[in-house]
Amino acid sequence: MDDQTRMLAGLAGLGGLSQGDVGDPDSVRKQLGQPQQDIGDILQQIMAITDESLDEAQARKHALNCHRMKPALFSVLCEIKEKTVLSIRGIQDEDPPDPQIMRLDNMLLAEGVSGPEKGGGSAAAAAAAAAAGGSPGADGGIEHSDYRAKLAQIRQIYHSELEKYEQACSEFTNHVMNLLREQSRTRPISPKEIERMVAIIHRKFSSIQMQLKQSTCEAVMILRSRFLDARRKRRNFNKQATEVLNEYFYSHLSNPYPSEEAKEELAKKCAITVSQVSNWFGNKRIRYKKNIGKFQEEANLYAVKTAVDAASVSAQASQANSPATPNSGSSGSYSLSHAGDAAAAYLGLHPLNLNGAGEAVLNISPSLQPQVDTLHRVTRLTAGYEELTTSALYAPHRLDTSNSWQDNTHPSCVTSPPAPPGSVHSDTSN
DNA sequence: CGAGATGATTCGGC
DNA sequence: GCCGAATCATCTCG
Numbered sequence: 001m002d003d004q005t006r007m008l009a010g011l012a013g014l015g016g017l018s019q020g021d022v023g024d025p026d027s028v029r030k031q032l033g034q035p036q037q038d039i040g041d042i043l044q045q046i047m048a049i050t051d052e053s054l055d056e057a058q059a060r061k062h063a064l065n066c067h068r069m070k071p072a073l074f075s076v077l078c079e080i081k082e083k084t085v086l087s088i089r090g091i092q093d094e095d096p097p098d099p100q101i102m103r104l105d106n107m108l109l110a111e112g113v114s115g116p117e118k119g120g121g122s123a124a125a126a127a128a129a130a131a132a133g134g135s136p137g138a139d140g141g142i143e144h145s146d147y148r149a150k151l152a153q154i155r156q157i158y159h160s161e162l163e164k165y166e167q168a169c170s171e172f173t174n175h176v177m178n179l180l181r182e183q184s185r186t187r188p189i190s191p192k193e194i195e196r197m198v199a200i201i202h203r204k205f206s207s208i209q210m211q212l213k214q215s216t217c218e219a220v221m222i223l224r225s226r227f228l229d230a231r232r233k234r235r236n237f238n239k240q241a242t243e244v245l246n247e248y249f250y251s252h253l254s255n256p257y258p259s260e261e262a263k264e265e266l267a268k269k270c271a272i273t274v275s276q277v278s279n280w281f282g283n284k285r286i287r288y289k290k291n292i293g294k295f296q297e298e299a300n301l302y303a304v305k306t307a308v309d310a311a312s313v314s315a316q317a318s319q320a321n322s323p324a325t326p327n328s329g330s331s332g333s334y335s336l337s338h339a340g341d342a343a344a345a346y347l348g349l350h351p352l353n354l355n356g357a358g359e360a361v362l363n364i365s366p367s368l369q370p371q372v373d374t375l376h377r378v379t380r381l382t383a384g385y386e387e388l389t390t391s392a393l394y395a396p397h398r399l400d401t402s403n404s405w406q407d408n409t410h411p412s413c414v415t416s417p418p419a420p421p422g423s424v425h426s427d428t429s430n
Numbered sequence: 431c432g433a434g435a436t437g438a439t440t441c442g443g444c
Numbered sequence: 445g446c447c448g449a450a451t452c453a454t455c456t457c458g
Binding site for chain 1 (some may be wrong): 447448449453455456
């Protein structure tokens with residue numbers, strides 16, 4: 001009777017169990033057939049245990065373990081515990097996977113930090129490089145490998161931390177499990193309860209894991225922004241690319257708006273993206289328009305260049321006594337327009353300086369003279385251009401009076417405002 | 431190191 | 445969605 005109550009209190013106290021662990025005292029009372037007034041007594045004793053010295057507690061523990069009623073009480077407690085634990089399990093078991101962890105996992109997988117070693121990482125790096133739209137030249141390669149190296153570094157840190165975490169988690173779990181198994185000899189701990197405890201530990205550790213994943217994601221984001229911020233990693237196009245673009249620009253000065261196909265072709269030729277081609281033309285148009293004078297020399301250079309190309313093609317064609325085919329030019333597959341437009345550009349792009357009297361002044365840079373001479377020789381040899389070479393006049397023309405190309409979307413129908421009598425519009429030479 | 435060049439971005443207009 | 449214009453950020457060169 002009284003012994004049993006004390007023993008119950010003693011067992012509970014010595015095992016470090018709370019009221020929740022031993023179940024409702026009321027139900028205990030019912031099962032043990034104790035009157036209600038004893039509950040206060042029990043609680044009193046439970047509270048008193050904490051005040052006992054270690055020796056006293058040990059002595060009490062020993063007394064309890066040796067008590068003849070211990071096995072019976074132990075089984076009763078186990079029964080109560082089982083019911084309690086089951087009810088708790090029923091509530092807590094089905095917690096869904098944390099969406100935050102899932103998001104982080106997906107992101108790490110996409111970034112190539114988690115998942116298979118090679119594929120993910122290089123795929124992400126490739127995607128990054130593609131997104132950056134940088135020129136895939138030597139510099140691009142360096143950047144690419146740099147990005148990959150840094151990503152690999154993050155990946156390595158992540159995995160080593162994850163390993164540490166897993167190790168710590170399993171060590172702690174083992175420790176707790178051993179402890180509980182040990183304690184299950186003196187207090188009622190079912191395997192299910194151990195499982196539950198393990199789950200609790202894992203939940204606690206997974207919050208640490210989430211922090212690790214979160215900081216890894218942040219590191220990857222910072223890395224990406226550093227490498228992918230286009231302004232940050234701006235690289236000048238290589239010389240050949242700029243030349244190709246300039247060639248197209250000046251040979252289509254009447255309408256420097258490449259079609260989608262032309263952009264694609266230029267992009268391919270220059271090993272840049274279509275949007276970079278668009279950017280380039282956008283910048284070029286605006287800068288050319290803003291300061292035509294500054295671009296005169298460049299315009300002459302490309303005009304001469306393309307004209308020479310076109311003329312040599314034409315010469316070859318006439319030598320072969322057959323018409324020139326559109327794509328036979330050395331200057332590229334858009335050379336059909338070159339042939340006419342380029343020679344026309346030569347005519348049209350000589351620096352025009354209007355003197356005080358409004359007369360056009362031909363102004364050829366000395367550095368261009370040899371090329372111009374060559375052009376003259378070649379063009380004299382070829383039919384159709386001789387007349388043109390005598391009427392060379394620069395007209396930054398394609399721009400109308402409002403300094404716009406807008407009205408020149410049909411170049412062949414447009415005449416250049418400043419063109420004096422005798423001048424030939426470039427586009428008509430086609 | 432500073433000025434100019436250059437590629438990219440942003441924003442408003444159409 | 446493309447364009448012009450303004451602007452930013454970086455590169456290049458003297």
